[in-house]
Amino acid sequence: MxxxxxxxxxxxxxxxxxxxxxxxxxxxxxxxxxxxxxxxxxxxxxxxxxxxxxxxxxxxxxxxxxxxxxxxxxxxxxxxxxxxxxxxxxxxxxxxxxxxxxxxxxxxxxxxxLPPLPGPEGVVARCSSFPLTVNPKLAGIKTLNRLQQVMASREFTGAEWELIMKDGADHLVEGTRTNLIARLGDCWVTPPASSVAVAGVMRQYVMERLVLAGETVLERPLPADLAAREDLRGFYLLNSVFGVVAVRSFEGADLPVDGTLATICGPIETLE
Amino acid sequence: MxxxxxxxxxxxxxxxxxxxxxxxxxxxxxxxxxxxxxxxxxxxxxxxxxxxxxxxxxxxxxxxxxxxxxxxxxxxxxxxxxxxxxxxxxxxxxxxxxxxxxxxxxxxxxxxxLPPLPGPEGVVARCSSFPLTVNPKLAGIKTLNRLQQVMASREFTGAEWELIMKDGADHLVEGTRTNLIARLGDCWVTPPASSVAVAGVMRQYVMERLVLAGETVLERPLPADLAAREDLRGFYLLNSVFGVVAVRSFEGADLPVDGTLATICGPIETLE
Missing domain, CATH: 3.30.470.10 (Aminotransferase class 4, branched-chain amino acid transferase, N-terminal domain)
Known part of the structure; x- marks a missing residue:
């Protein structure tokens, strides 16, 4: 009750x-x-x-x-x-x-x-210096223990839309309020559910849509030098309020912005 | 304000x-x-x-x-x-x-x-199966993010007074509501402040008193097989409400109970 x-x-x-x-x-x-x-x-x-x-x-x-x-x-x-x-x-x-x-x-x-929504041209992101530590038994749960995200958020300067948190192995794990997915070659790569602090519902929805569309989705760690990867075709932030948000600049490097994922997922207003 | x-x-x-x-x-x-x-x-x-x-x-x-x-x-x-x-x-x-x-x-x-206080004969402790993960930038701070301790506390059966949490390296880090200190040979060993979720004030007080008494205090990881160590002379739980609590049984093994630490620290009622 x-x-x-x-x-x-x-x-x-x-x-x-x-x-x-x-x-x-x-x-x-x-x-x-x-x-x-x-x-x-x-x-x-x-x-x-x-x-x-x-x-x-x-x-x-x-x-x-x-x-x-x-x-x-x-x-x-x-x-x-x-x-x-x-x-x-x-x-x-x-x-x-x-x-x-x-x-x-x-x-x-x-x-x-509703906060202001970013446009299809994409947003600026960079890494937070505040490390993310995830208890394996609490991984993915959107608990009320969110002090790590609060502390990372204190680093917002106004120049970036999101700050990406890294784990102890220097992998990109998630944004302060978003999950991550990158298009690398012919694959979509998102950090494993067992590694993330919050496994968001938009992440879940996007993975389902990609699989339905016949795309290959891999749950793998994302390297911190993602922007330098030659096979990088797009980097996206996922959040159930904002939908799919393309990153056009990460750690100062310009990234390709590709509309494929937004097309596959459809406009957020229509998500059931 | x-x-x-x-x-x-x-x-x-x-x-x-x-x-x-x-x-x-x-x-x-x-x-x-x-x-x-x-x-x-x-x-x-x-x-x-x-x-x-x-x-x-x-x-x-x-x-x-x-x-x-x-x-x-x-x-x-x-x-x-x-x-x-x-x-x-x-x-x-x-x-x-x-x-x-x-x-x-x-x-x-x-x-x-005030909850019931344990007597000088000591208490029973065992390990929790819930792992403890500590963000290095939040180590030691008694924040309101205490879900790990809550989840470990769900394992209390009534047979034990405290459950000890281990980190990913299988070290004993702390109890759900206590810090740890062991007497090994001529040294007092307590897990480093950088490794604990909460660096309690009783831990701080006890370390100060030991140093004043000319004892050797080392901040070192505590091995999970502590009870099997031949040089173990005592194992204690520290908490500012309960004071120094001797462990008489850990993981089913009887431990030596030594009054030295309680003597050095004095009765909790008198702590300034």
Missing amino acids: LTVIQANSQAVPAADRGLAYGDGLFETIRMSGQKALLRQHHLRRMASDAARLGIPADVDDLDRELTRAARRLGPPDDNHSWILKLILTRGNGGRGYRPPQNPEPHLIASSAT | LTVIQANSQAVPAADRGLAYGDGLFETIRMSGQKALLRQHHLRRMASDAARLGIPADVDDLDRELTRAARRLGPPDDNHSWILKLILTRGNGGRGYRPPQNPEPHLIASSAT
Whole structure:
């Protein structure tokens, strides 16, 4: 049973384990009126990651609360784009870190306006100096433990749209708020799900679309010297709010911008 | 300027970055009436770790608010022991992960009762199967990103007092809520500050006392087969609420319990 908290009008109990320990996860969902883009992808990810954390949240409960939140927070205009954020925490209680035996989760719903969207000409990205460390047992889960991304984001200067985080082996792992995919020769290469802090729903969607289109997708580490690779045909940032964002400049080097991926995926407004 | 929130009577704004991203840190302080044990250690750690995260919190502000919280939440009886928890977050605002330029931190104060304390005969510990991964740039900071400790704590069966977390190299790094120190031959060995998720104030205090007593303290990795080491003279868990806790059984093996460390450190009730 979920206790729902309306973040736009209500406060959160100070005893919430989401605040105390980051004991929970969240989804940031692009909305078009009452409609959630990539709805099933978001719900499936949320339910399966909650299960990994041992937070009891039925996909049907989440589905129902998503509909309610959309109705309550969304504009009547069907074409108006906005952001719905759902935070799921393990609720209150427990003895220190040790969770209660029967947690009563909180679902905290809030709305935000859509940020400016980059155009098809692409964006500027560079590497963050803040390293990314991923616990293998938490890999891919969009938990509330996001201090690494916060610290990396402090390096934004205004000149770049995204900062890419590297692991200890100097591989490109992900952006502060995006997953990565590169077109190298005839293959699409994205860092393995087991290596990323957040396995985004847009990453999942793009991989599905590429496979459906008969393309070859490899989950492999991306080298830091990507821009120097002669077979590089495109480098993209993936995020369920922004869709597919081409990188036109990385670490000061101009990159080829290819519309293939955007064509295969279709306009973000149409994603079911 | 700190905005103080009384967690026992007030709620926390849903927009607090502590909830959204674990963007903050905390201290759990053992109190005796209005007196905070290891007061200066806690205040210094809190201020220096806030600085590492870029959260503006002056040590004088923290000192004043600690006094106020103790007065407000503490019992009039000078000998009564209780726990004061202070959460410091970066406050509200910012664009996603990116913090606001001039954050207005929140300090969230709450009280709790003292848990049962283990006796000098020692406790039972074993290893957690949940690995510990520490970002080198966040090592030692008691941040609000504590999901690894929560997940490890789900393995408590009731048979053990503490679960010890190992890193990818199979070293013993720390307990879910304690730091480690072992007496090996004539040396005291504790995992390096650069390797631990939380560098506790009790760890700091114990190292200072050992050095003052002319003992040799080494910051070195602790091997997982510690119990099998012939030169093991004692294994201890350190925590500012519990003090020095001897381990009498680790991974099913009986360990020697030696009172030297407790003697050098003195009773926890007297720690300034």
